[in-house]
Amino acid sequence: MNIDLIEDDPLMGEALTERLQLEGFECRWWRTANALIVAAEGGQEPAAAIISDVRLPDLEGPELMNRLPKRWLDRPWIFITGYGTVAQRNELLARGAFDFFTKPLDMDRLMERLRALAPTRASPPPLQTPSCPLGISSEMRKLHVMVRRLGDHWNTVLITGESGAGKEELARCLHLETQPTGAPFVAVNATSLPESLIEAELFGYEKGAFTGASRSHKGMFEQANGGTLFLDEIGDMALSLQSRLLRVLQDRMITRLGSEKAQQVQVRIIFATNRHLNEEVRAGRFREDLYYRINVVHLRVPPLHERPEDVPWLAQRFVEAWNQEHPSAPRLLGEEAERMLMAHRWPGNVRELRNCIERACLLSEGTTIEARLLQPAQDESLVSPTPEFGPEAKSTSPTLESYLREQEKQYITQILAKHDWQIGITADALGISRKSLWERMKRLSIQ
Numbered sequence: 031m032n033i034d035l036i037e038d039d040p041l042m043g044e045a046l047t048e049r050l051q052l053e054g055f056e057c058r059w060w061r062t063a064n065a066l067i068v069a070a071e072g073g074q075e076p077a078a079a080i081i082s083d084v085r086l087p088d089l090e091g092p093e094l095m096n097r098l099p100k101r102w103l104d105r106p107w108i109f110i111t112g113y114g115t116v117a118q119r120n121e122l123l124a125r126g127a128f129d130f131f132t133k134p135l136d137m138d139r140l141m142e143r144l145r146a147l148a149p150t151r152a153s154p155p156p157l158q159t160p161s162c163p164l165g166i167s168s169e170m171r172k173l174h175v176m177v178r179r180l181g182d183h184w185n186t187v188l189i190t191g192e193s194g195a196g197k198e199e200l201a202r203c204l205h206l207e208t209q210p211t212g213a214p215f216v217a218v219n220a221t222s223l224p225e226s227l228i229e230a231e232l233f234g235y236e237k238g239a240f241t242g243a244s245r246s247h248k249g250m251f252e253q254a255n256g257g258t259l260f261l262d263e264i265g266d267m268a269l270s271l272q273s274r275l276l277r278v279l280q281d282r283m284i285t286r287l288g289s290e291k292a293q294q295v296q297v298r299i300i301f302a303t304n305r306h307l308n309e310e311v312r313a314g315r316f317r318e319d320l321y322y323r324i325n326v327v328h329l330r331v332p333p334l335h336e337r338p339e340d341v342p343w344l345a346q347r348f349v350e351a352w353n354q355e356h357p358s359a360p361r362l363l364g365e366e367a368e369r370m371l372m373a374h375r376w377p378g379n380v381r382e383l384r385n386c387i388e389r390a391c392l393l394s395e396g397t398t399i400e401a402r403l404l405q406p407a408q409d410e411s412l413v414s415p416t417p418e419f420g421p422e423a424k425s426t427s428p429t430l431e432s433y434l435r436e437q438e439k440q441y442i443t444q445i446l447a448k449h450d451w452q453i454g455i456t457a458d459a460l461g462i463s464r465k466s467l468w469e470r471m472k473r474l475s476i477q
């Protein structure tokens with residue numbers, strides 16, 4: 031099915047065109063009402079459906095309907111407006127509009143509406159995904175099917191979901207399954223560092239760009255060149271940084287701090303957040319234009335309690351990972367242990383489950399993991415501070431835990447400071463991955 035899109039805003043136009051094409055629609059994009067009028071008067075046939083902005087620079091969208099030959103009015107018109115009122119909606123519908131959407135635009139609902147208009151459109155054949163690396167639940171399988179469908183055609187993807195649900199895991203899967211082998215995957219957490227440092231981390235800097243910049247440094251965009259940049263916690267990013275990011279999205283050009291020279295990067299970007307970005311837009315904390323630009327394809331990772339089938343499957347994977355690392359002390363999950371895992375709600379999601387299994391493997395005295403060891407640690411169940419696994423919850427030593435936590439925090443902070451808060455170098459110095467460092471910084475509230 032083909033679609034005529036009339037939209038003057040370049041960001042909105044690009045985002046809509048990209049999404050329509052990903053959904054399998056052909057899209058013809060008109061930047062002004064006049065361009066369309068001239069083409070229609072010259073004999074141009076209308077597409078199967080028309081999407082139009084209400085407020086165009088040269089004409090109001092509804093007025094445009096009056097200026098076009100009749101054959102153009104027989105098509106379903108869908109209007110988009112930033113300032114929708116009930117009266118305007120009723121007026122548009124009375125004039126024959128098929129539907130009316132207000133901004134922030136719900137892309138998924140718009141696509142649903144368009145798909146309903148093309149019931150006979152051959153839907154893409156279901157993909158065979160015999161093994162899904164994300165889980166066995168139907169929700170995770172569906173996500174995997176989506177990943178495969180995106181194939182090589184995506185530039186920007188938004189992943190949402192609760193903390194620890196597996197957004198980065200999904201991002202890695204998207205990268206691995208759609209990018210050439212060996213292409214870089216660079217993950218960066220938008221809130222892990224103060225604003226000034228995150229800019230330096232993202233865009234890089236030249237020697238002497240600021241106090242402490244003793245040598246030039248390649249930013250994350252450059253490091254991800256030819257591959258994927260995963261930008262986590264995008265909903266918490268400062269507005270000034272959002273503006274810079276928007277410019278990069280427009281032309282994929284970056285400029286190191288302290289440099290005059292812009293350079294082109296070929297980077298696909300995956301954004302992730304555990305916030306509702308449309309609410310952030312309404313509250314003025316997130317740029318509306320950036321929201322449109324990144325909301326082209328939206329994948330939502332459901333929290334673990336919405337897909338309980340994945341709990342024993344994931345637990346089993348974590349035990350297997352332990353066994354591979356510790357072949358002399360193999361562990362086994364018994365039935366009682368599995369029942370216990372299934373009974374918990376996992377407010378900290380997969381991260382909490384993984385930590386719980388790792389701890390139980392470590393503390394287990396025999397091969398079969400004792401069910402009593404499968405209690406969530408108190409500081410991981412941030413959403414529900416009360417341990418849900420019975421009275422044994424009190425058997426660990428909080429004093430030792432809090433002591434170790436404080437030591438860990440002090441040591442990491444000290445090494446971060448020593449390396450100018452550069453995540454990559456600090457992670458190397460500590461002998462852990464960047465991701466692990468971010469996770470620890472988050473858990474220990476290191477700002």
Ligand SMILES: Nc1ncnc2c1ncn2[C@@H]1O[C@H](COP(=O)(O)OP(=O)(O)OP(=O)(O)O)[C@@H](O)[C@H]1O
Nearest residue numbers: 163164165192193194195196197198199380381384
């Ligand atoms: N499908 C999965 N298979 C194996 N491990 C997983 C899976 N999903 C998540 N995990 C593990 O759970 C932990 C949290 O996952 P991840 O970092 O992807 O979550 P997130 O949603 O990005 O969290 P945050 O919002 O806090 O950044 C990680 O250690 C990850 O390896």
